Amino acid sequence: MFLALKEIKHAKFRYALITVMIMMISYLVFILMGMMLGLANENKAAINSWGTSTVFLNKNANGNLSASMLTKDQLPSRLNKHEALVGQVPVVVTRVGSQHKLKENAQVIGLDRQQFIAKEKIALTAGHQAKETHQVVVDEGLRAKGYRLGDRIRLNSSEQKYQIVGFTKDAKLNVAPVIYTTLTSWQQLKGVNNRVVASGVVTDRTEPASRFDQLSRYTAATFIQKLPGYTAQNNTFTFMIAFLMVISLVIIAVFLYILTMQKMNNYAVLRAQGIPAKHLVGATLAQAVILMLAGVIGGIIFTWITQLVLPTTVPILMNWPIIAGISLVLIILGMLGALLPVRMILKIDPVKALNN
């Protein structure tokens, strides 16, 4: 540590440049991770907020809620209190009377107000729960886009007007804000007759009390994986992050290799004087840890500042335990990168130093 710190202190500018490079890489990794989690969350926040454990869909729907339609004869006559019908349809929202003709893509979720999701799982941040047929509770995301309590909205090209009476958070599905309404309104928007009662059944139990023999059963995790684009999007981010980590490993290895190359004669002389190789190896590893730690901490600070200044429309979610885990991986990768120069140090021939 003594040698590592002294050298860093002496060559501040050189080490500052390396630290900045590591900081930028870790910053990029953290921001990408935040965006991956943010987008993932906007895909599934509503499903998670319902405490979903199992989902039942039409057998031909291939796990896609919006493609699924359930008829009365596919369902038991009465659902358990832990089971709820859910109808989904994508819509375009237009604010009535707005001069700016605000239009937003959204997901309408039709619920039965007597079932557990509507009764227990819609946590309001403002306003009240819907009491009338054409009252809706909407995601906070719409408030950020200028919608207010009492605003009247149209969904798709329907002439029917709905009034926003409440805002709720974590109500996002397929990266769109959710509008909670009744199953009847959902039927109208979906353009189906009364025989079609919902898109699916959601339960917060692993083993539901009712039997849904005619439906396909999905765990919450499988259902989320089957959300359109969800897996492809996550895989893309995961590969980007993995490549960045490999790049950071190569960069730290190359930097430490070059720095060690420049010090080989000094190290050889120290070895000739009897300084054990473990001290020099220790100095190199300590340098790798110090550089990675400084870079990663800098990256975390920049990430934190970034998420404070980013507009709420940018889907970014900072999961600090995951960031701590990634930081640890980056530091370990830095130490792995240091193994190359360590090997050089272990192979130093002090005789060559004397001959030079």
Add this chain to the structure above:
Amino acid sequence: MTAIKLTNIDKYFGTGLSRVEVLTNVSFTADLGELSLILGPSGSGKSTLLTIMGGLQTPDQGEVLIDQQNLTKLSPKQRDQLRLNKIGFVLQSYNLLPYLNVRDQFKLVDRVKGKGNLPQAELDHLLTELGIDRLLNQYPGELSGGQNQRVAIARALYTDPQIILADEPTAALDSNRVKVVGQLLKQMAQDHHKAVIVVTHDLRLREFADHTYQLMDGHLTREA
């Protein structure tokens, strides 16, 4: 008192037709308090002899005794330890780390060796004696060649070794500086009671030596 004894040392490099005999039947003894000068042209085997004395290489035949220990029988780790405790090196390139100031050059030795180094009072005296006591906060890059060489000598003495091995310590110095370094080496041997062995092709150091040897084509002979 004998500090180091080499007996019938042979060293060769390569095998078969490409085999080169570097040292042949070399025997050598250095006593504490004396400066031994080994003179020889480039390629005569001077540096090889020095590295064998310092335990950096092992001879193909013969033995090297330091403090009753045969270096050829020691493990690399034990030889490291022996070098750290019993041998000080002074090299042409001053062997100072560029990113440590003069004070830290000694601190590094403290950290590695722990104990057995000169007490602070003796180090202060040594630094004053060498005229480098005011340079403690300077880095090697800020010092002249002569100052660097004196710091290197002080560091070699700091571990209180019984043997000082100097490899071409005056190669880059002018005549005045050669005289200063020669006197310093002599002083290290006599005042600090060390066995100082200098390998060089610089004949100007001859006047400071207690014993002078000639190394030619791998054969070592003592001058009368």
